[in-house]
Amino acid sequence: MKIDVLAHVENLSQLTPSYASEKSNWRSRFDEDDVLWLQLDKQDSSANTLSEAVLQELNEILDDIEKKPPKALVIGSAKPKGFCAGADIKSFKSHDESEMTDMLRRGHAVLDRLATLDMPTVAVIHGHCLGGGLELALACRQRIGVKNGLEIGFPEIRLGVHPGLGGTYRLTRLINPISAMTMMLTGKSQYDKQAKKQGLVDDLVERRHVENAVRKAIEKSAKKRRRKFSNYMLNMLAVRKFAAKKMRTESEKKAPSAHYPAPYALIGLWEKFGANAHKMQAAEIQSFARLITSETARNLVRVFFLHQSLKNQTNHHTGIEHVHVIGAGSMGGEIAGWCAMQGLKVTLSDQQAEPVAQAVKNTEQLCRNKHKTSAETRDALDRLIPDMRNAGLKNADLIIEAVPENIEIKKALYQTIEPSMKADAILVTNTSSILIEKLTDGLSNPARFMGLHFFNPVSKMLMIEAIGHESTHTDVVERILAFTRDIGKIPVQVTSYPGFLVNRALTPYLLEAIVMLEEGIDKTDIDAAAKNFGMPMGPVELVDQIGLDICIHVADMLADALNKPMARIPDSVRKKVDNGELGKKSGKGFYQWKNGKAQRDSNINGKQSGKEGSDHLIDRLILPMLDACVECHREGVVKDLDHLDGAMIFATGFAPFRGGPLHYARTRGVNEIVTTLEKLCEQQGERFKPDQGWQSL
Numbered sequence: 001m002k003i004d005v006l007a008h009v010e011n012l013s014q015l016t017p018s019y020a021s022e023k024s025n026w027r028s029r030f031d032e033d034d035v036l037w038l039q040l041d042k043q044d045s046s047a048n049t050l051s052e053a054v055l056q057e058l059n060e061i062l063d064d065i066e067k068k069p070p071k072a073l074v075i076g077s078a079k080p081k082g083f084c085a086g087a088d089i090k091s092f093k094s095h096d097e098s099e100m101t102d103m104l105r106r107g108h109a110v111l112d113r114l115a116t117l118d119m120p121t122v123a124v125i126h127g128h129c130l131g132g133g134l135e136l137a138l139a140c141r142q143r144i145g146v147k148n149g150l151e152i153g154f155p156e157i158r159l160g161v162h163p164g165l166g167g168t169y170r171l172t173r174l175i176n177p178i179s180a181m182t183m184m185l186t187g188k189s190q191y192d193k194q195a196k197k198q199g200l201v202d203d204l205v206e207r208r209h210v211e212n213a214v215r216k217a218i219e220k221s222a223k224k225r226r227r228k229f230s231n232y233m234l235n236m237l238a239v240r241k242f243a244a245k246k247m248r249t250e251s252e253k254k255a256p257s258a259h260y261p262a263p264y265a266l267i268g269l270w271e272k273f274g275a276n277a278h279k280m281q282a283a284e285i286q287s288f289a290r291l292i293t294s295e296t297a298r299n300l301v302r303v304f305f306l307h308q309s310l311k312n313q314t315n316h317h318t319g320i321e322h323v324h325v326i327g328a329g330s331m332g333g334e335i336a337g338w339c340a341m342q343g344l345k346v347t348l349s350d351q352q353a354e355p356v357a358q359a360v361k362n363t364e365q366l367c368r369n370k371h372k373t374s375a376e377t378r379d380a381l382d383r384l385i386p387d388m389r390n391a392g393l394k395n396a397d398l399i400i401e402a403v404p405e406n407i408e409i410k411k412a413l414y415q416t417i418e419p420s421m422k423a424d425a426i427l428v429t430n431t432s433s434i435l436i437e438k439l440t441d442g443l444s445n446p447a448r449f450m451g452l453h454f455f456n457p458v459s460k461m462l463m464i465e466a467i468g469h470e471s472t473h474t475d476v477v478e479r480i481l482a483f484t485r486d487i488g489k490i491p492v493q494v495t496s497y498p499g500f501l502v503n504r505a506l507t508p509y510l511l512e513a514i515v516m517l518e519e520g521i522d523k524t525d526i527d528a529a530a531k532n533f534g535m536p537m538g539p540v541e542l543v544d545q546i547g548l549d550i551c552i553h554v555a556d557m558l559a560d561a562l563n564k565p566m567a568r569i570p571d572s573v574r575k576k577v578d579n580g581e582l583g584k585k586s587g588k589g590f591y592q593w594k595n596g597k598a599q600r601d602s603n604i605n606g607k608q609s610g611k612e613g614s615d616h617l618i619d620r621l622i623l624p625m626l627d628a629c630v631e632c633h634r635e636g637v638v639k640d641l642d643h644l645d646g647a648m649i650f651a652t653g654f655a656p657f658r659g660g661p662l663h664y665a666r667t668r669g670v671n672e673i674v675t676t677l678e679k680l681c682e683q684q685g686e687r688f689k690p691d692q693g694w695q696s697l
Contacts, residue, residue, distance in 0.1 A: 023057045023060070023061065024043045024053070024057065025040065025041060025042050025043050025053060025054045025057050026038060026039065026040060026041065026054075026057055026058065026061060027039040027041050027078050028061065030070065033071060034070050034071040035070060035071050035072045035073075035074060035214075035218065036065070036070040036072070036073050036074065037074045037076070038061065038073060038074065038075050038076070039075075039076050039077060039078040040054065040075070040076070040077050040078065040079075040083075040084060040136075041077075041078035041079065042054060042079070046079070046081070047079055047081060047082065047084075047085045048077055048079050048082070048083065048084040048085060048133065049084065049085055049086060049087060049088040049089075049132070049133075050084060050086065050087045050088060050107075050131075050132035050133065050135075050136060050165070051087075051088035051091060052088075052091060052103065052106070052107075054088075055106070055107050055110045055111075056110075058110055058114070059109075059110045059113070062110070062113045062114065062117075065117065066117075069117075069118070069119055070119065071119065071120075071218070072119055072120040072121070072122065072218045072221070073117065073119060073120070073121045073122070073140075074121075074122045074123075074124060074214055075121070075122070075123050075124070075136070075137075075140060076123070076124040076125075076126075077124075077125075077126065077127075079127075080127075081127050081128065082126060082127025082128035082129065082133075082151070083123075083124075083125045083126060083127060083128065083129040083133050083137065084128075084129060084130070084131075084132065084133025084134075084136060084137075085128055085130055085131070085133060086130045086131025086132045086133055086155070086156075087131055087132035087164075087165070089159070089301060089304060089305075091103070092292050092301060093301065095292075095293070096293060097289045097290055097293045098289075100288070100289040100292055100293060101285060101286065101289040104164055104165070104285045104288060104289060105285060107165050108165060108166060108281065108285065111135060111136065111139040111165055111166055112139075112166075114136075114139040114140065115139040115140075115166075115170075120141060120142070120217065120218045120221030121139075121140040121141045121142070121221075122140055122141070122142045122143070122144060122214055122217045122218065122221070123136070123137035123140040123142070123143045123144070124144050124146070124210055124214065125137055125143055125144065125145050125146065125150065125152065125201065126145075126146035126149070126150065126207070127146075127149050127150065127151065128151045129150075129151065129152045129153075130151070130152070130153050130154070130155055130189070131153075131154060131155060131156055131163070131167075132165050134152055134153065134154060134163075134167060134171075135163060135165040135166050135167045135170070136165075138166065138167065138170040138171060138174065139166065139170070141221050142202045142203075142217045142220070142221060143200065143201045143202055144201060144202065144203045144204075144205060144210065144213045144214060144217060145192070145195055145196065145200075145201035145203070145204045145205070146204075146205065146206075146207050146210060147192060147204055147205060147206050147207070148192065148373060148376075149192075150191060150192045150195055150201075150204070151189045151190075151191055152189060152190050152191075152195045152200050152201070153183060153187065153188060153189030153190060154167055154171070154183055154184045154187065155187040155189070156184070156187070156262075157184065157185060157186070157187040157255075157262055157263060157266075158187045158300065158304075159292075159297060159300045159301055159304060160260065160261075160262050160291060160292070160294065160296040160297030160298075160299075160300040160301070160657065161262050161288055161291045161292050161297055162184055162262050162263075162265060162266040162269070162284075162287070162288065162291070163184060163284070163288075164284060164285065164288030164289075164292075166281060166284070167184070168184065168266065168269055168270065168280060168284045169273075169274075169277045169280040169281055169284065170277075171183070171184065172235065172270055172274060173231070173235070173277060174199060174200075175198050175199040175200065175231065176198070176199075176230070176231055176234060177231060177234050177235050177240075177270070177274065178234055178243055179198055181243070181247060181266070181267070181270055183198075184266055185247060185251060185263050185266060185267070191371040192204065192371070192373075194371075202217065203216075203217065235274050235275055236275070237274075237275065240270060240271045240274050240275075241271060244267050244268075244270065244271035247263075247267050248264060248267055251263040251264065251267070256531075256532075256534075258532075259296065259534050259655070259657050260296060260657060261291060261294065261296060262291050262296075262297070265287045265290075265291060266287075269283050269284060269287060295657075296657045298659075299656070299657050299658060299659035299663070300656055300657060302659045302660075302663070303646070303649055303656050303659065303660070306642055306643075306645060306646035306649065306660070307462075307490060307646065307650070309642060309643065309646065310490040310491065310492060310643060310646050310647075310650075311485055311490045312485075313481050313485075313491065313493070314478050314481040314482050314485070315482075316475075316478035316479060316481065316482040317479075317482060318397075318479050318482040318483045318486055319397060319424070319479060320344070320397040320398045320426075320479065320483050320486075321344060321345060321397055322344070322345045322346075322347070322392065322395055322396045322397050322398075323336070323339045323344050323345070323346045323347075323396060323397070323398045323399075323400060324346075324347045324348075324349065324387070324390075324392045324393050324396035324398070324399045324400070325339075325346060325347070325348050325349065325399075325400045325402060326349045326350075326390070326399065326400070326401050326402065326403060326413065326417070327349075327350060327401065327402035327403040327404075327430075328348050328349070328350035328352075328355035328356045328358070328359045329350075329355055329402065329404075330456065331402050331430055331454060331456060331458065332348070332350070332359075332400070332402030332403075332430070333348070333355060333356075333358065333359030333362060333363075334359070334362065334454075334456075334457060334458035334459060335400055335402060335430065335454055335458055336348040336359055336363075336384060336400075337359055337360075337362060337363030337366060337380075337384060337459075338366075338458050338459060338487060339487055340363060340380045340381070340383040340384035341363065341366065341367060341370070341372070341380045342486065342487040342488060343383070344383065344487070345383050345385070346383055346384050346385065347385045347386075347387035347391070347392025347393075347396065348384060348385065348386055348387055349387045349388065349389075349390045349392070349393075350388070353386075353388060356386045356388070357386070359384075360381065360384060360386065363380065363381065363384055364377060364381060366459050367380055367381075369459075370459075390417070390420075393417055393420050393421065394420045394421070394422065395422070396421075396422070396425055397422070397424070397425055397426070398425065398426050398428065398483065399417065399421060399425060399426070399427045399428070400428055400430060400452065401413060401414075401427065401428065401429045401430065402430040405431060405432065405433060405434065405553075407434055407438060407439065410429060410431070410434070410439055411439060411441065411442055414427070414439070414442065414443055415442055418443060418444060418445070419444075424448075425448070426448050426449075426450075426476055426479060426480065427443075427448060427449045428449070428450055428451060428452040428480065429449075429450075429451050429452070430451075430452060430453060430454055431451055431453065432453055432500075432503060432554075433498075433499065433503065433553070433554055433557050435496050435497075435498070435561075436449075436450065436451045436467050436468070436469040436496040437469045437470070437496055440469060440471065446469070446471045446472075447471050447472060447473040447476065448472075448473060448476050449469075449471075449472065449476075450466065450467055450468045450469065450472045450476060450477065450480060451465070451466070451467030451468075451496070451500075452464060452465075452466055452467070452480060452484075453465035453466075453467065453500060453502075454489075455502070455651055461650075461651065462489055462490050462650045463489070463490055463491075463492060463502070463647055463650040463651035464484050464489045464490070464491045464492075465491070465492055465494050465500050465501060465502060465647075465651075466480055466481060466484065466491040466492065466493050466494070467494050467495070467496055467500055468493070468495065468496070469495075469496050477493070481493070490646075490650060492638060492643050492644075492646065492647035492651075493638070493639075493643070494632075494637050494638055495635075495636055495637050497632065497635060497637045498557065498558050498561035498562055499554065499557070499558050499561075500637065501629075501632050501637050501638055501644065501647055501648075502647065502648070502651045502652060503554055503558075504558065504628050504631075504632055504637070505625050505628040505629050505632065505648060505652075505661070506625065506652050507551075507554055507555055507558055507566070507628075508566065508567065508624035508625055508627070508628050508687070509539055509621055509622065509624060509625040510539050510542065510543050510546075510551055510555075511551075511555055511566060511567035511569070512539075512567055512620050512621050512624055513526050513530075513538075513539035513540050513543065513621060514540075514543065514567070514569065514570065514573060515567045515568075515570075516617070516620065517540065517590065518570045518572070521617070523538075523540040523590055523591070524600055525617065526538060526539065526540050526617060526621070527539065527540050527541055528614075529614050529617035529618050529621065530618070530621055530622075532614055532618070533618045533621075533622060533655060534654075534655025534656075534657060534658060535653060535654070535655060536653035537653070539621060540590050540591070541590075541591060541598050543583065543589065543590065544583035544584050544589035544590055544591050544593070544598060545583065545584050546583070547582050547583050547584075547585055547589075548573060548576060548577050548581065548582050548583050548589050548590075549577050549582050552569055552573070552574065552577060555567075555569055556569070564631070564686075564687070564689070564691075565685070565686045565687045566687060567687055576589065584596070584598075619676055619680065620680065620684070622661075623673060623676060623677055623680065623688070624687065624688065625648075625654075625661060626661050626662070626664070626665050626673065627677060627688075627690060627691050627694075628691075629644055629648065629661045629662055630662070630665075630691045630693040630694055630697065631691045631693060632644065633662070633693060634691060634692065634693030634696070641662050642660075644660070644661075644662060645659065645660020645661060645662050645663050646660065648660060648661050662697070665697065666697065670694055670697050673690075673694070674690045674694050677689070677690040678690060
């Protein structure tokens with residue numbers, strides 16, 4: 001009888017457990033050649049993760065295997081989406097360093113038993129194989145990847161740690177150690193052919209060929225595998241020391257050691273112990289246990305769960321299969337292309353043919369950037385349909401309006417299109433600044449209208465603001481939240497408020513940087529202070545990225561709409577806009593731009609005069625942002641403090657290792673922040689006056 005390790009996709013009942021006692025998380029079966037096919041099927045979970053219970057059951061299965069060895073062991077997954085998504089992060093939250101060390105040692109012991117079995121062991125990998133899942137696969141002698149959708153990687157660095165179940169020493173011995181270290185330091189995954197080329201999988205096959213590939217792997221496993229000489233040479237001490245120095249330099253650019261210790265701990269592990277697997281294993285356990293209990297990792301794990309909470313806000317079904325986008329500019333075109341890539345039928349309309357054609361071209365490039373196969377790219381482009389006559393409007397389940405930011409233009413458009421919409425269709429606007437209720441005048445059915453603010457670039461920004469108004473029907477909100485989930489984004493629910501949440505909170509940060517420039521403070525000092533705090537980009541450079549014209553528009557809007565004073569835009573900045581100096585898009589703003597990059601002095605810290613001066617600049621930049629977040633919470637713009645933190649992290653890049661602006665405020669001390677704001681208010685003006693909402697924190 002032939003057994004397909006992926007047969008669960010079609011008939012799960014064929015793989016009922018029959019080896020030893022029944023397990024909660026593993027399915028097993030012998031085939032006619034005495035090969036044991038073992039499948040991970042995490043109980044009560046849609047995806048596999050490695051938990052203590054999963055590893056304990058595997059340990060019990062290994063007991064049985066050692067008593068009565070099969071011809072070979074094949075490990076796969078009974079989950080359609082992938083092999084294993086990694087370790088169970090929830091188990092990390094409640095352990096101290098000593099407890100974590102003990103737990104890791106138990107996990108290592110199980111995988112070591114698997115790695116030393118005296119028989120062929122083969123991991124069959126489909127879909128995602130990440131973190132602890134990859135460590136499970138690495139403990140097998142061979143790995144077979146299933147084509148189309150294969151993703152292999154170690155994303156632990158994003159949680160403030162490095163691999164902790166043997167990944168550091170097994171990967172650097174399996175493949176080119178420089179490539180292995182790069183994978184772990186960046187957290188980037190390898191896909192399909194990349195994984196095969198790197199040596200992460202021994203074979204890459206179509207699903208229907210898995211069984212034959214397994215048979216060949218079992219036969220090949222009888223031959224002792226030799227380590228590549230080039231890999232051996234690259235693991236020599238002199239090479240490790242040279243490479244480690246370069247790795248530290250590169251890591252410092254993106255993950256400063258002052259805030260992110262994990263990359264440097266990983267580099268040190270390999271540099272010191274790369275030639276000795278046993279010593280590197282012991283050091284890996286100690287290093288991981290220390291890192292996971294650090295404040296940085298605690299906050300990055302918090303960010304992970306903020307992401308999960310935002311993503312899982314609703315279980316509602318969208319009923320949205322056809323999206324009609326009106327406006328094929330930079331935003332509308334990207335929204336349309338992204339939706340098509342996610343499997344939706346999309347019709348894209350514009351008054352001009354050129355932007356529609358450009359949107360199709362950009363979508364094709366995006367598919368390549370996202371490692372889509374040629375077939376997947378073709379399918380996505382087939383779903384993206386140019387529609388110059390708005391023919392798709394009458395059949396669309398969702399209409400996304402992405403025309404210029406002008407109330408009258410938008411309202412006139414609604415008057416034209418609403419009569420042609422289906423009765424249950426939803427209309428959303430991609431406005432970034434217009435109050436939603438101001439757009440409802442003249443709508444015959446405002447209950448099915450709301451805002452859906454995508455951030456630029458759509459393909460890279462996870463966050464979307466979902467903005468309802470008093471008349472928006474609850475079912476419409478739920479369907480839109482589900483829609484954002486289904487297209488791979490995370491929404492934050494906000495009420496209609498000047499600037500909504502993100503622009504309201506980000507603008508004071510940007511404006512204060514402009515005021516500092518007017519005071520004569522060097523732009524590199526300002527940007528360096530923000531980056532020292534942990535922001536991904538300095539505010540002056542960010543203003544140039546966004547565009548000076550757009551920043552002025554938002555600032556003027558907020559100044560008119562809010563009771564609280566805003567920093568004034570200097571006349572000199574308005575003159576820059578009048579002269580066409582708009583920032584990156586024009587080649588010149590506060591910085592000169594060349595090949596898409598700001599040209600600056602090599603010394604990013606400029607003339608910074610010590611920690612005290614830097615701290616003062618940081619407070620002037622960051623505290624107005626925090627104060628605006630408190631205002632938004634007090635005003636009910638966002639009701640959930642955790643969702644507010646998550647939105648600011650995912651939309652603005654607010655220093656993730658600090659856990660979010662309000663989490664940072666509570667960690668630093670609310671009273672201290674209020675006192676500092678009051679001092680700044682005396683020195684700089686009423687724009688620093690603490691919001692009354694601080695009292696409730």
